[in-house]
Amino acid sequence: xxxxxxxxxxxxxxxxxxxxxxxxxxxxxxxxxxxxxxxxxxxxxxxxxxxxxxxxxxxxxxxxxxxxxxxxxxxxxxxxxxxxxxxxxxxxxxxxxxxxxxxxxxxxxxxxxxxxxxxxxxxxxxxxxxxxxxxxxxxxxxxxxxxxxxxxxxxxxxxxxxxxxxxxxxxxxxxxxxxxxxxxxxxxxxxxxxxxxxxxxxxxxxxxxxxxxxxxxxxxxxxxxxxxxxxxxxxxxxxxxxxxxxxxxxxxxxxxxxxxxxxxxxxxxxxxxxxxxxxxxxxxxxxxxxxxxxxxxxxxxxxxxxxxxxxxxxxxxxxxxxxxxxxxxxxxxxxxx
Numbered sequence: 001x002x003x004x005x006x007x008x009x010x011x012x013x014x015x016x017x018x019x020x021x022x023x024x025x026x027x028x029x030x031x032x033x034x035x036x037x038x039x040x041x042x043x044x045x046x047x048x049x050x051x052x053x054x055x056x057x058x059x060x061x062x063x064x065x066x067x068x069x070x071x072x073x074x075x076x077x078x079x080x081x082x083x084x085x086x087x088x089x090x091x092x093x094x095x096x097x098x099x100x101x102x103x104x105x106x107x108x109x110x111x112x113x114x115x116x117x118x119x120x121x122x123x124x125x126x127x128x129x130x131x132x133x134x135x136x137x138x139x140x141x142x143x144x145x146x147x148x149x150x151x152x153x154x155x156x157x158x159x160x161x162x163x164x165x166x167x168x169x170x171x172x173x174x175x176x177x178x179x180x181x182x183x184x185x186x187x188x189x190x191x192x193x194x195x196x197x198x199x200x201x202x203x204x205x206x207x208x209x210x211x212x213x214x215x216x217x218x219x220x221x222x223x224x225x226x227x228x229x230x231x232x233x234x235x236x237x238x239x240x241x242x243x244x245x246x247x248x249x250x251x252x253x254x255x256x257x258x259x260x261x262x263x264x265x266x267x268x269x270x271x272x273x274x275x276x277x278x279x280x281x282x283x284x285x286x287x288x289x290x291x292x293x294x295x296x297x298x299x300x301x302x303x304x305x306x307x308x309x310x311x312x313x314x315x316x317x318x319x320x321x322x323x324x325x326x327x328x329x330x331x332x333x334x335x336x337x
Contacts, residue, residue, distance in 0.1 A: 027082075028082065028086070031089075034057055035054075035055050037052070037055075038051070041126070042125065043101065045118055047102075047108045049107070051097060052078075052085065052098075053095075062135070063135055063140075065094070065141070066094040066096070067088055067093050068123060068126035068130060069144040072147030074248035075147070075243075075247075078245070079243055081097040081146060083317075083318060083320075084169075084323070087320065091325070093332065096126055098126050100114075101113075102115075103245075112247050116174075120266065124156055127160060141162060142332050147171065151266050153166050153167070155266040159269075164335060165331065167331065168278075170287065171281065171294060178258050194258075198255070198259050212254075213253070219237075234314070235314045270294060270298060271298065276331070278304050280306045282322075287313050306327060308324065
């Protein structure tokens with residue numbers, strides 16, 4: 001059964017039943033202030049996406065603002081995006097945390113592939129779905145992108161004028177880091193060598209009929225890794241954030257995914273975003289420069305960069321005392337009206 005065909009009341013009732021008989025599969029504690037239902041919808045490429053719809057427990061009949069949430073890059077909806085969605089639902093928003101195409105429970109073959117185009121459209125597909133819900137005000141929809149999906153969220157805001165407010169949290173520009181390395185350290189010759197290696201791998205994949213995996217996080221830490229790799233490990237590879245369907249926890253990206261990422265910069269038109277944008281990053285995050293540079297390109301008085309003192313990149317995945325939910329609530333209340 002597809003939730004899209006149900007009324008909001010029926011959906012809420014079914015959500016209650018599901019929550020009563022299905023074990024909690026998230027990496028964060030379940031809230032008693034919301035109900036959660038699994039839902040299904042398609043993007044414009046025909047790929048079926050799977051999400052968790054979070055409703056305030058006292059939903060009533062009034063039309064509400066809604067927020068679609070995704071990320072981090074290589075994560076699933078049972079991790080950080082679900083935490084954000086649940087917290088914002090507690091604050092009165094209808095929220096949807098979803099798995100992007102080719103990952104988690106969402107469709108798409110082959111698996112574990114990223115696409116600048118398709119992953120941007122995944123946010124718009126989530127907006128499509130939310131608009132169909134009778135208690136969502138179609139003029140009051142926002143999005144939250146975490147880590148790599150912070151970059152895709154900004155790209156979606158540039159593409160989709162139905163998105164009235166965007167939060168990018170601990171943002172990565174995945175296309176920039178893929179093409180240039182961290183802190184833009186790769187030379188033009190380095191990039192050419194990488195493209196050659198990736199296309200050689202594509203030839204090998206075609207000949208073998210398989211898809212080689214890219215390197216992932218180590219199985220164990222030696223202590224010699226960069227601090228940000230250790231932070232990723234402590235989230236994705238330990239009970240703190242491990243989930244069996246998460247690429248970063250229990251899998252690998254398709255190695256040739258990088259081919260499109262290095263030639264299709266997602267933030268090329270971010271300066272055309274007229275809707276409100278809040279960019280959040282940790283002061284000590286290795287990735288902070290992505291947010292700072294993205295903010296510099298934005299235009300208008302309804303844009304803000306918020307730096308959190310002392311926070312690193314992954315603190316904004318799971319630390320409820322660090323993630324500025326009060327600020328996000330106020331931002332959406334002010335801009336989804």
